[in-house]
Each structure stands twice: as structure tokens, then as C-alpha cells.
Amino acid sequence: MNTVSHKYRQSALLLLTAAIWGSAFVAQKTGMDYVGPFTFNAARNLLGGLTLLPSVVFFSSCKKRTLPPDASSENVTQQKTLWAGGILCGIALFVASTLQQVGIQYTTVGKAGFITSLYIVLVPVCGLFLRKRVQPKVWLAVLIAVAGLYLLCMTDGSFSLQKGDFLVLACALGFTVHILVIDHFSPLVSGIKMSCIQFFTCSILSAVCMVLFETVNFSDLLHAWMPILYAGILSSGVGYTLQIIGQKGLNPATASLLMSLESVFSVLAGWILLHQALSARELSGCILMFAAIVLVQLPNFHKANAVS
Template sequence: MSKQLQSDIVLTLVTMIWGSTFIIVKNAIQSLPVYNFLFIRFLLAFLLLAAIFYKKLKKIDKSTLMAASLIGTMLFLGYAFQTMGLLYTTASKSGFITGFSVVLVPILEAILLKRKPTKAATVGVVLAFIGLILLTTNIDLSINIGDFLTLLCAFAFAMHIVLISKYASKMDTYLLATVQIGMVALLSGIVSLIFEKPFIPTSLDVWGAIIITGVFATAFAFVAQNTMQAYTTATHTALIFSLEPVFAALAAYLIAGETMSIRAIIGGAFMLAGIILSELPEKEPEKR
């Protein structure tokens, strides 16, 4: 099995985990402030990874620490801007604008990493974006501060993917993931102390959500993403991650009985077609 195929499989698994835990997170933050939840979730993941990779952490160098801190800051800003944006815009528009990161990634990758996407990947991005439009309902063309904040969220998530692609092949990916998770925990804790009234939850359901998301959707997912992105492009990663709302919709259907519209199903098909198309090899130019 090629490294590219391995990375596709693992990144798809990560996307499935994120999508399937969306409803778990949604239920948990009904009784726990958002950043309070993020702090505990990411702190649990950091402590778990720190215990596993403590020997590596003792020998971490400055360049890895700085790169991982920058990546972690971008990841935190993605969550922060998305949460702030939701105060002023609808959930459907938030999902649509956040998904715009699938378009931003190839642009940022071309500018920052000097890697132009293949023609197949470009068409794949277009199909995936059309799928996001179809999957996200009740979109209007008005713009407000919430939409702008959510656009900043999409930019931050896109930068997170591109920066991982930049450093994953040069640095220890286990350390990259561990430190960036720790950075999100630190920043979430600070924001929670300033703007929320943080507390330790007592509900078993909330702790179940924290453990599931902390272990699988954070510790495993980000270690897997950082490691697998060393074998694929940022654009290809973004295309796979664009399937998250599809998996979220499937999980909502299976767990909560929420129905999927025909439009949503067609949108998911467009996104899947975009990913499959991006897998096609680039044709070699014919020699004269």
C-alpha cells in the first residue's frame, strides 16, 4: 500500500471521527461553556500525549516548539472565530463559510509553499465547493460581522492545514501534534477565565463527551493528521476534510434521527466526486 493511499485512508478516518462527534460536542456545550469545554478536552489530549511522548518532549528543540506553537495558535483561532461568528450569523452560513477553507488552502499552498495544485485537484476543489453549497441550506447573500469573523475562521483553519504541510516532513510529527494541542488548551483556558465562568463538570454525559473527543477527536486525530500530511498535499487534505459535514449529517441521521434532504445527498455526492477526481494522476506532457 502506497504512502499516499495510507494517508488518504487515515485522513478519511479522522474526518469521520470529527463528523461523527459533532453531535456529541453540540450536546456537551449545552451545559458547559464552549471554551471551558475546549480547555478540558484539549488538556486531556495534551496530558495523554505528553505521557506517551514524554521522552521526546524532554529533547524538543526551539524550532519545533515555535512551529508547533504557531500551528496551535492557528487551530485555536479557527475555533475562536467560528464560535464568535456564530453569535452573529446562522449555523448554516457558518458551515458554508467555514467550508470555504477548501478553496483557500490551494491558494495559500501556492503562495506560501510554491506548490501549484494539479488540474484534477483544482476541478476537485470546485466540485467540493459546489457540494458544500448544496449541503448547506438557507444561504442568503447578506454579509454581517458574524460572516466576516467566520471567514477569518476559515482562513485560520486553512493556514493550520498549510503550516502542517510545511513542517510535517521536516520535524517530529508527534511533537508537532502534542505541542499544538497544548497551545489550544492554554489559549482556551485563558479565554475561558476572561469571558466565561469555567467549572469542572459533574455530568457523566459531559465527561463521556470530553473523553471521546479528547482521546479520539483530538489526541488521535491530530497526531494522525500531522503524521499523514507528510505524504500528501495540503490541498488534498483539505478536500478530504471537506467531507466532515457529510459525516456529521450521517451521524445525526443514525444517532438523532435527523433527516438528510435530497439536496444534501447530492451535495455530498459532488464532494465525494471532487475527492475521487483529485486522485487522478496528472498526465505527462507529450514529447514532440
């Protein structure tokens, strides 16, 4: 019972993550009207890291009071693991988010959403090389989800690859690496601390590229303050932290399916909040996506029979 409740709790956290990311796509697109991709990512990730600092300080002080005096050697080992995980996550996030921000400029929003979400296929495929077992129902759910994403995002029914599409496809591979790195490190360290380190790592790398390749204008940053604030606090600070906490104990293939619902939430948000029309094709895509998530959440019947 504890295992089942844990699974549903983690799934709920990832669904919340998908909802936050789905509504943040507009902020990313709007921010690019004022600043370059490196500037945007440097600012949003710096803000995400600063948002988490008070929580890191608070929980660290609480933990120090409860640690036994002889826990110093174990703590040093854990700190090394924490920094390794945070820096690797930050590098993967930098590569993926940069490719996404640049790719968005050269392709349609729908196509970018579809190609980015192809990590739901790449995660279980790459997981096979890491000896991550994937159940048959998960593979079926992945196929259903890809079909749903196509109906949802590719509203014109055509698919031809352009320059931006290859960048977004590389971005999907970057997010695949990010998910697998989190899967490895999240059971070993504090999720909030690792998330904070990844944001500062990504911000530093973005800032270096910003100085090298972009012209920084303070007035442009002021014009982009609202999308940067939203993307930094909610999409980065809250969303990516919930991803790290929510992935703990879940199969990465299942986690990627849950997070791919960001495309569904973005369409539903436009329908509910902005009164945008939802076509039968898009509605069918939403239904298929939700069906894939329900399928992957169903218990394994052979295990249920064994327990009963």
C-alpha cells in the first residue's frame, strides 16, 4: 500500500510540473521578443536558484541539528555526490534549454512542442542501454502518447523538417539525458539542493555564452521582466524542483510520459483562459494523451493476482 501511495504522490507532483511547464511556454516565447536565448536562460536560471536558496539554508540548518557527531565522513561523500549530480543536471539543462530557445525562433510552436516531447520515446530507448527495464504497457502508452501529441501539436497534418526542427530534436535528446541523470542522482541526495546547484550551473554557462555571443541591454531586460520572472520562479524554481522530487522512485519512462502532458495543459490553458477554439483533432490528441497516462498508472495484473 505504501508503494502504491508513493507512486501516486510522485505522479501527482509530475502532473503539477507538466501543468506549470505548459503555461510557461508563452513566457519563453514572449521573452525572446526582447532578449537573446542565452540572456533569457541566464536570467531565469539565476532567479530559479535564488528562489530556492532560502529553502536550502532552512533545511540545511534543520539537518545539522539532527546529525550525530560522527557523521562528517559520510556527509563529505554525500556532498560530492550532490555537487556531481547538480552540475551534471545543470550542464544537461543548459544544452537542452539553449537548443529549445534557439530552435523556437525557426519553427512553429506546435512542431516545437511535438518534437520536444519526443523524449517520451528517447527516454525508454536510452534506458535500455542503462539496463532500465520497461514494461510492455509503458511501450504501448508511449505509442499512444506520440499519436496524441501528433494530433495535438501538428494541427495542419503535415510534417517537414526545417532548420529549427533539428535544433529542437537535439533539445529533446538533451532533456532525455537530463531525465536520466535525475533518475540516477535523485534517490541519493536532497532534491532541493541538487535543483539549486543545477540552476546556478546553467545560469553561469548561459551567462558566459551571453557575454560571448549576445549584446546585453539593460532596458531590454526590463521589458522582459515579466516573462523572466514567471519562467524563473515558476517554470524553473518550482517546476524543475518538482521534477527532481517527483522522479524519485519512479521509472524514468513513466516520468517522461507524465511530464509530456505539458503540451496538453498548454492547449487546455489557451482554451479555458484565452477562449481559444479547441478543434476535434486537438481534443482527440488530448484524450489519447490522457489515455496513455491512465494506462501507465494501472497496476500490473499478474502482481495484483499474486498478492490476492
